[in-house]
Amino acid sequence: MINAASTMIVLAAAAMLFGLRIEGQRGNSGTMQQALKGIFFVMPLLFGIGFIAPVTAELIVLAGIAPPLALSPLAAGLIFGSLWGGYATIKGSWL
Incomplete structure (x- = not known):
């Protein structure tokens, strides 16, 4: 309660x-x-980290692509998701 x-x-x-x-x-x-x-206000950033990052990591694994700089697929996904979510938070749009 x-x-x-x-x-x-x-x-x-x-x-x-x-x-x-x-x-x-x-x-x-x-x-x-x-x-x-x-x-x-920070929801796009949270969406980028919480959803886009794991999806990107799984797509990297399924495609058999080696992430740059010898990163793990999850680290590459987190970087991509954080950057895209941060961009969407600042600009106010995903595109």
């Missing part, structure tokens, strides 16, 4: 993680909105 104290702890941790400011008299809705905006 989730109570108000645990909710505030999670919101405070999210605020510290994403550099958000929590105002004492504002209430939970404003803080939650700020936390979600911070999470959704």
Whole structure:
């Protein structure tokens, strides 16, 4: 069961993680909105690391391609996914 104290702890941790400011008299809705905006702002980067990187690594393995610089397929996928996700986060578009 989730109570108000645990909710505030999670919101405070999210605020510290994403550099958000929590105002004492504002209430939970404003803080939650700020936390979600911070999470959704970095969502393309998280998608690049969490989805594109493993898919790229599997495609490298299935194609039998040797990754550059003697990297493992996962490391090559993480570099590719991080760069593409970072680009999408900064530009606001995947293309």
